[in-house]
Amino acid sequence: MAKVLVVDDEPNIVLSLEFLMQQAGFEVKTAEEGETALELVASFQPDLLLLDISLPGISGFEVLETLREQDEFKRLPIIMLTAHGREVEKEKGLALGADDYITKPFSTRQLVDKVTALIQEKDNNNQGA
Known part of the structure; x- marks a missing residue:
């Protein structure tokens, strides 16, 4: 199962993205x-990172x-x-x-499609390496 790390400082967005990705x-x-x-x-070694720009501490x-x-990485x-x-x-x-x-x-469908496409691309590149 591919792993996604969601990084956002807005709890509502974190919850919705976590649910959407699951x-x-x-x-x-x-x-x-x-x-x-x-x-x-x-530690988690995700296959993809969803990363908000505006974060507390380091951006x-x-x-x-x-x-x-x-x-x-x-x-x-x-x-x-x-x-x-x-x-x-x-x-x-x-x-x-x-x-x-x-x-x-954002469109949830569009986001899932982008995440899936990027993970598949990464997997394909790793198999070719």
Whole structure:
């Protein structure tokens, strides 16, 4: 079963994303801040990270940068979540190595489709390696 880590500081969003990902057949863990997210990435070894930009402590951008600097997480699929649809944030996230970007509120179907596609792509790349 593929594993998804949901990182967001809004409890309602964490709950809905956790439920949505479980319904889609994923094993899910959650974090509400960047430091916890980094610890969970190391211990839980998720197949994909749903990462909010606005977090207490270190931001989603900083979490993304930290992970991309580590060899074992360079290829971890990361979808940035944000309430801000500003193009400059989207460009920054993609420049730092995010695989995709979703603006809240988002279509649950679209999100599940993106998560599934990125995990399948990761699995296919690993088999070819």
